Amino acid sequence: GAVVSQHPSRVICKSGTSVKIECRSLDFQATTMFWYRQFPKQSLMLMATSNEGSKATYEQGVEKDKFLINHASLTLSTLTVTSAHPEDSSFYICSAKKRTYEQYFGPGTRLTVT
């Protein structure tokens, strides 16, 4: 199997606070994990690539100081949205790479910033 979990599945926070989202590969080791964001009726957009033991690589336009990524082990990556604002409300989805080609997605975290 290739199971990826995310926690929490849904979070509501107030503007200005920080939110941490965890992504875990449950039955395999993932040297590379990815974070995506999906706004309503849009497709997934890659935010950053996370490699175990090294700094994340961010896509153009994604603020690395706002979206902090930590890949602490081969099965865990975390995304912290700092000083969240309503425009950060979105569906955040992580994925983990199993072997060379296959990328499996977690169930997603729906963030609402009020």
Place this chain on the structure above:
Amino acid sequence: QKEVEQNSGPLSVPEGAIASLNCTYSDRGSQSFFWYRQYSGKSPELIMFIYSNGDKEDGRFTAQLNKASQYVSLLIRDSQPSDSATYLCAVEKGGGADGLTFGKGTHLIIQP
């Protein structure tokens, strides 16, 4: 020019028929190609990946890749109502550590 293009649909297909989904991509350096299925409010589910020209079959699904034409397709045979979803085409540049570039998806409706 958009990197990965798909017809947004909706594509309506009778139950039991073949559903044909198409995707074009702009980056000739792309190495791997993926089809994901996404139900409303859920995360994408991997259906198939393909990286060599030609056809790849898995059960009711067949992926087809033509790198010269920069075209990839997905055929779903014996379509079932449970196949109704948005199908996302995704492309990876290669190297093993790249994230995916997604198309906007095709909304498929299988009519009972």
